Amino acid sequence: MPRPSVRGKLLETALEQFQAQGFNGCGVQDITNAAGVPKGSFYNHFASKEALALEVLEQYSQGSRPDLLTDETVPPIDRLRAHFAFLSDRLEGWHFAKGCLLANFGGEIADTNPAVREAMAAFFERWVSAVGVVLRQAQVQGEIDARHDPDQLARFLVYAWEGAVIGAKVMKSRGPLDDFFAVSFDRLLARPA
Amino acid sequence: MPRPSVRGKLLETALEQFQAQGFNGCGVQDITNAAGVPKGSFYNHFASKEALALEVLEQYSQGSRPDLLTDETVPPIDRLRAHFAFLSDRLEGWHFAKGCLLANFGGEIADTNPAVREAMAAFFERWVSAVGVVLRQAQVQGEIDARHDPDQLARFLVYAWEGAVIGAKVMKSRGPLDDFFAVSFDRLLARPA
Known part of the structure; x- marks a missing residue:
């Protein structure tokens, strides 16, 4: 090596x-x-x-397995689940002692370091956009409710995830992440009856 | 004065x-x-x-209008909406330059200041519990889907809110808060058909 x-x-x-x-x-x-x-x-x-x-943020972005979202051999909602499962397992591996760099920097220095804030905004936009593509595909394939606005739902899910990560870090438990999975996948993204 | x-x-x-x-x-x-x-x-x-x-956190908690959640003269879901509307108007009044103290401290010092982490955990627990009471009442009154677990939904909504606040702070926009309202109230908490 x-x-x-x-x-x-x-x-x-x-x-x-x-x-x-x-x-x-x-x-x-x-x-x-x-x-x-x-x-x-x-x-x-x-x-x-x-x-x-700024470079750490870029590397963190690459390490967050955005490729799991774009692997079109997997059905859209399964891809989304795999992506968030990767992130939650990583947090658990860190014993909920680290959190998501975006949420941490967002809360701490979004206002004092404009260059970092802009890099975070660009990171969120890329992430939301990738999730939005998955949700649009899920809708076309009838996996989720046709009434959702996929871009809005993508923004909601990405930020809800960031909040759950803050929760896991404060509670030192994967409970908030499990709640995210349960409510997002079993309610919001449930297959239409 | x-x-x-x-x-x-x-x-x-x-x-x-x-x-x-x-x-x-x-x-x-x-x-x-x-x-x-x-x-x-x-x-x-x-x-x-x-x-x-620790004292600032306590005062912040009191200033976040928890009373809006317990005003039983107002229907449950309207109470919840009024509570989050108060919080989002306050953030807008701050020009999205401050964020929620819980999310900020959660990301920054949950791991380095155990006493602050414990106070934050207690704050989240009180908040989630108050939202859970509202959701249970909403369910009894038929305002929301009977299939929800009200405590789990309360945890999900509180942390999703915190994430939306991080988003608003990074994007310098109320967009993430508006998305929270739209998806939470128009989808998750929609009156059953």
Whole structure:
């Protein structure tokens, strides 16, 4: 296995630190200490902690398995379920100690770091759009109620998920995620009678 | 009008600062400067910034009009709508620059400040319980589908709301709140046919 680059190590460690401590709760030195690299090397790779946060967000986005939503060999609602199941298993693997980086940054620094807010908005838009495509396909295939507005429902589900993640982090339990699955899939997205 | 006490001024200012900057984004000095009181006076009133945060949470809870949920002169679902309408108007009045203190603290410090996490968990439990009472009454009165589990639906709605608030803060728009109203009230809580 190749050794991770200093840059890769910083990105990986920063994701952990941002999720555990928040953006303002950890400094560049905390990140370089945790990554085991000299503080001086940080600025060879990133102009600022904010620049690092933007790259961490991008990497987090790639790691959230958006491909599960676009795998057209799987029926639409099964795809959506697989996507959220991946996310909930990951949170459980983290013992609900980290949460979703979007929700964490959204609550903490949406107002103080405009560049991060814009990157988050773009992330949400891509995610909502991918979920909207799945819901439109589900509707065409008769899997969900024809009365739904698929784009609105996509926005609702993505933000409801973020809230459930906050709930799981506060309650230290997967209960809020299980409630999300039950109400979303068994009620809102139930196959029409 | 009586002049607010130093303690009252600190609580009020701290709520604003915590919502705008996050818990770690502002120090005791930022709060005392913004409140226009000497830093030294802070510790006459609060043992720590965390102790202040706990009182701010309690005051925030009282200010979120839980009474709108318990006003039994109003039909249950109208009560629920009035409660969320109060919260969304307040967010709009803040120009979506503050968000819900629970979601903000939940994302930022649920893991680093156990006392704050416990206070948030208790806040969510009270809130969910009050919404659950309303939903049970709505069900008895035939306002909503008899198949819902009212407690589960209450948890889902409260966390979905928190997610919508994160969305509004990131998108700087009431769109995510409007989507919450549309999907929750027109779909999930629609009067049975």
